[in-house]
Amino acid sequence: MNEDQKQHIITLLESDKRLDGRKPLDYRKPVKVEPGFTSTAEGSAKVTIGETEVMAGVKMEVGTPYPDRPGEGTIICGAELLPLSNPEFESGPPGIQAIELARIVDRGIRESKTIEFKKLCIKEGEQVWLILIDVVTLNDAGNLFDASALAAYAALQNATYPKFDGEKLDYKESSGKKIELTNIPLSVTVCKIGNKFIVDPTTDEEKAIDARLTVATLEDGTLCAMQKGGDVPLTPEDISEMVDIATEKGKELRQALK
Amino acid sequence: MSKLLVKEKEIVVPGEVLAEGMDNLPGIGTYRQGEEILAGRLGLTYIDGRTIKLIPLSGKYAPKRNDTIICKVIDINFSGWRVDTNSAYSAMLSMKDGTSAYIQKGADLTQYYALGDYVVAKIVNVTSQKLIDVTMKGPGLHKLKGGRIIQVSCHKVPRIIGKQGSMVSMIKQATGCRVSVGQNGLVWIQGEPDKELLVENTIRKIEEESHLAGLTDRIQKFLEKETGAKLDVSKSSQAPPSPAGGRPKSYAASVRQGDNHGL
Numbered sequence: 319m320n321e322d323q324k325q326h327i328i329t330l331l332e333s334d335k336r337l338d339g340r341k342p343l344d345y346r347k348p349v350k351v352e353p354g355f356t357s358t359a360e361g362s363a364k365v366t367i368g369e370t371e372v373m374a375g376v377k378m379e380v381g382t383p384y385p386d387r388p389g390e391g392t393i394i395c396g397a398e399l400l401p402l403s404n405p406e407f408e409s410g411p412p413g414i415q416a417i418e419l420a421r422i423v424d425r426g427i428r429e430s431k432t433i434e435f436k437k438l439c440i441k442e443g444e445q446v447w448l449i450l451i452d453v454v455t456l457n458d459a460g461n462l463f464d465a466s467a468l469a470a471y472a473a474l475q476n477a478t479y480p481k482f483d484g485e486k487l488d489y490k491e492s493s494g495k496k497i498e499l500t501n502i503p504l505s506v507t508v509c510k511i512g513n514k515f516i517v518d519p520t521t522d523e524e525k526a527i528d529a530r531l532t533v534a535t536l537e538d539g540t541l542c543a544m545q546k547g548g549d550v551p552l553t554p555e556d557i558s559e560m561v562d563i564a565t566e567k568g569k570e571l572r573q574a575l576k
Numbered sequence: 577m578s579k580l581l582v583k584e585k586e587i588v589v590p591g592e593v594l595a596e597g598m599d600n601l602p603g604i605g606t607y608r609q610g611e612e613i614l615a616g617r618l619g620l621t622y623i624d625g626r627t628i629k630l631i632p633l634s635g636k637y638a639p640k641r642n643d644t645i646i647c648k649v650i651d652i653n654f655s656g657w658r659v660d661t662n663s664a665y666s667a668m669l670s671m672k673d674g675t676s677a678y679i680q681k682g683a684d685l686t687q688y689y690a691l692g693d694y695v696v697a698k699i700v701n702v703t704s705q706k707l708i709d710v711t712m713k714g715p716g717l718h719k720l721k722g723g724r725i726i727q728v729s730c731h732k733v734p735r736i737i738g739k740q741g742s743m744v745s746m747i748k749q750a751t752g753c754r755v756s757v758g759q760n761g762l763v764w765i766q767g768e769p770d771k772e773l774l775v776e777n778t779i780r781k782i783e784e785e786s787h788l789a790g791l792t793d794r795i796q797k798f799l800e801k802e803t804g805a806k807l808d809v810s811k812s813s814q815a816p817p818s819p820a821g822g823r824p825k826s827y828a829a830s831v832r833q834g835d836n837h838g839l
Contacts, residue, residue, distance in 0.1 A: 320692030322722055330769050337724060339773045 319525035327526045331514040337523070342516045343563060346370075349574045351468065353476040360492070361477020365469040365574075367518065369459035371403075374469035375452050376477040376497075380487055383439070383446040391438020391446035395424035397453040397466065404458035404521070422463055422505065422545050423453055423470045426534035430503030430542040433474070437498055440482075447479070449497070460520040463532050467505035468571060474499060475575070503542050504571050506564035507532045510550065515560060517567050531557065533564035537572065584623050587633070588615040594628050605630030637663040637730040637760040639702050644717070646725065646758030647710065649693045652685050659697065659710060662727070662760040667708035669697060674712050694720040694764065696756055723754070723766025726776055728783050730761035735786040736779055742809075743782065743792060750799040750807055751775050774802055 327337065334342055346368025355364040359375035383390060397420035399407040412420070427433065438447040451473065453466045479495045481488040509516050509530040511523070519527060529548035535541055541561065546552065552560070578597025582588060594606060595613040602608045605616050606628055615621075619630040639645075639661055647659035647667060656670040671679055675688050689695060696717050697710040711717070728736065736757050737744050748755055753767030753775050765775045781798060785791060792809075800807055 320690065320694075322693075323724070326722055326724065333769070335769050337773075339770075 319522070323522070324526040327523060328512040328514075331511060331516070336516065338520065340518075342514055343567065345518045345567070345570065346520075349468075349571060351472045351574050353472050359473070359477075360480055360489075361473045361475070361497075363469050363472030363476055364456070365465045365472065367461060367465045367468075368520075369457060370461055370465050371456035372462060372465040372469045373454045373456055374466065374473040375454075376473045377450045377452070378477070378480055379448045379450065380440065380445050380482060381448045382444065383442075387435070388443035389439045389446075390435035391448060392435060393424065393428060393433065393449045393451060395420045395427070395451045395453070395470070397423065397455075399455050399458070399462075403455040407455075407458070418545070418547070419453065419462055419466055422532050422543075423451065423466050425543040425545070426467050426503050426505045426532075427451070427470060427474070428543075430501060430534060430536060432471075432499045432501050432503055433497060434500065449474075449477075458521065460522075460524050461507060461518045463507045464505055464518065464571070467503075467532075467534065468574070471503065472575060501536045502572060502575065503534045503536055504568045505532050505534045505543075506567045506571065508560040508563045508567075510548070510552065510556065510560070515563055517563065529556075531560045531564070533561055533568075535565050535568045537569075539565045580623070580628075582621045582628075584621060586621045588619060588621055588630070590615055590617055594621065599626065601627045603627040603629035605632055632731055634729065634731065637661070639663050639665060639667070639699055639706070639708050640759070641699055641702050643699045643759040644696060645699065645710070645760040646694055646696055646720070646756065646762035646764055647760070649689045649691055649695070652689075652691065657685065657689050659695065661708060661710075662730075662758075662762050665706045665708055667697075667699070667710045669695075669710050669712065673700070673710070676713065689719060694725055694762075696720065696758065696764075720756070720764050720766075723764055724772060724776070726763050726765065726779065728761050728763055728779060730759065732783045732786050733757055733759055733761060735791065736763070736782050738792065743795065746792070746796060746799065746807060746809060747775055747778055750803050750805070751778075774799075777802075 330336060350366040352364045354362060355373055356362045356375060360378045361376035364373045397416045399416045401407045401409050440446055451470050453470055455462055474497055477497050478492045481491040481493050507530055509519050509527045511526055511528055527548055528550035529552055532545045534543040578599030580595045582594050592615045593612050594615055596611055600613055602613045605619055606613055607616050613628055615630060617632050618634050619632040622629040622631055645661055647661050649657050650660045651658035656674055659667050659669050661667045697712055698714050698717055699708060700711045701709045744755055744757060751767060751771040751774050753765055753771050755775060756764040763779060765772050782795060796807055796809060
């Protein structure tokens with residue numbers, strides 16, 4: 319991205335316009351959630367936001383709990399940026415971008431307390447459920463954060479426990495029991511370009527971003543988690559405005575889950 | 577006994593047998609395997625005497641000599657600039673071909689073309705090893721400032737340009753934007769924000785509907801509907817009015833005019 323193109327985006331934003339004709343706070347259409355996208359995972363979902371496509375899968379394992387939390391299960395989140403989804407992605411061990419994506423998804427779900435970890439306990443100190451959430455990007459046309467968080471939640475909603483008889487897990491058979499989810503955390507990434515805020519950036523816009531803030535909120539507006547990125551610092555006023563935008567847009571994304 | 581297995585303008589997929597026997601010859605996009613001629617890519621067949629050719633419908637741009645392309649500066653070294661050509665191979669823009677200005681030894685080359693800049697350049701040579709040389713010396717070759725770059729399939733470029741540049745002239749006339757179409761499938765658009773978007777949408781429409789008959793009429797109707805103004809096509813196909821400081825006719829558009837593969 320050269321200076322010229324960045325300036326072009328900023329000039330457009332000054333008159334509240336974007337390259338693709340959207341308003342600064344518009345999501346691309348359609349925002350679509352397809353639960354149960356794969357049959358091999360205990361729960362899965364594909365999310366489409368405009369041309370961005372992300373798939374999430376939930377696998378469930380029985381493992382030993384952490385020594386300091388003997389009565390709690392846990393979630394483990396991973397993300398893979400497939401080279402197929404963006405020419406800039408390389409295969410190999412996850413890079414900084416993939417790690418950040420996984421952590422944002424993980425934190426949004428963990429800190430919302432939507433899964434009660436105590437309820438994942440089978441036998442204290444010995445056996446607990448481990449929920450593995452894996453996010454795979456199918457096409458990166460920008461805004462992987464929001465799409466991944468939405469896909470991860472939709473996959474959790476779709477997941478059922480596999481059959482477990484105390485010793486052996488049978489992945490071929492579902493017990494039909496769903497994971498209990500107490501609320502719906504959704505992440506919205508608000509980006510700052512110049513002195514304007516936008517949501518749902520495209521890949522071109524992502525390269526022009528000064529700063530971004532991913533905010534996970536609940537239905538009632540409770541804040542669960544935040545992650546800041548980009549080189550430019552944010553003022554307290556910026557942050558409160560970004561949080562307001564994220565809460566508002568979270569309501570819109572929630573419609574897609576229904 | 578030789579046998580031709582396909583008709584003219586038939587869609588074929590890679591590996592499809594086009595002809596049997598030695599009476600036919602493999603042309604562009606096809607190859608011989610034993611007694612058979614097979615398709616090398618997805619495309620339309622085109623029978624030229626004994627030769628079977630394929631007009632590709634998909635795939636990356638293959639650099640060709642004398643093509644005018646839009647490229648992006650990706651590296652600067654002692655002898656000039658390396659540019660991305662939107663193909664598998666990058667090209668070299670030497671200092672001599674980059675500018676006619678006198679460049680002092682050790683001068684900062686970014687003052688001419690910086691990293692990330694887009695330029696309209698012409699391919700002067702492609703070696704068998706696919707080393708490409710481009711030049712900035714020639715009519716209509718220039719650095720691109722402002723506006724936006726969009727990517728289209730390079731096989732649709734003749735459609736976007738139209739016969740004698742008629743399609744691109746019509747778009748320019750309707751929107752008042754400056755448009756440069758590179759043979760490598762990169763298109764540069766500059767103008768009013770709403771109009772830039774209209775040009776982009778129009779080009780996407782051309783890309784989608786290029787195989788259907790009556791394309792020009794449909795695009796004209798689309799543009800008239802979107803802009804709410806009547807278009808005088810007869811005027812646009814002859815001498816397009818130069819929009820916003822643009823040159824009389826896009827050089828890139830005039831290259832390969834009429835190269836419509838008889839479609």
